[in-house]
Amino acid sequence: MSRPRSKPAYGVIVYSAVAFALAAYFTFAAVQGDYGLFSRIQVEAEVDDLTVERDRLADQVAQMRNKTRRLSDDYLDLDLLDEQARKVLGLLRSDEIVIR
Secondary structure (H helix, E strand, C coil), X not given: CCCCCCCCCHHHHHHHHHHHHHHHHHHXXXXXXXXXXXXXXXXXXXXXXXXXXXXHHHHHHHHHHHHHHHECCCCECHHHHHHHHHHHHCCCCCCCCCCC
């Protein structure tokens, strides 16, 4: 009697190759894709930079609010008013000496 001939296992090889290709694709996408680890690190660094800039701008806004309040009708800081008049308008008192 003759022995049955075994068929080559092409199906297993094709299945393994497709599974490996899919695993490699998803691994690559998870690391370097649009939503991957590298993109996440870049976004986190940008968030840190923007947070620092936001805090700096918030400080500037607070300083401007303080100056605006000090020049308002309700609370007038005469020193600040004098400083602004000298700086913006170039005013001096008659008894002052200017040294350049």
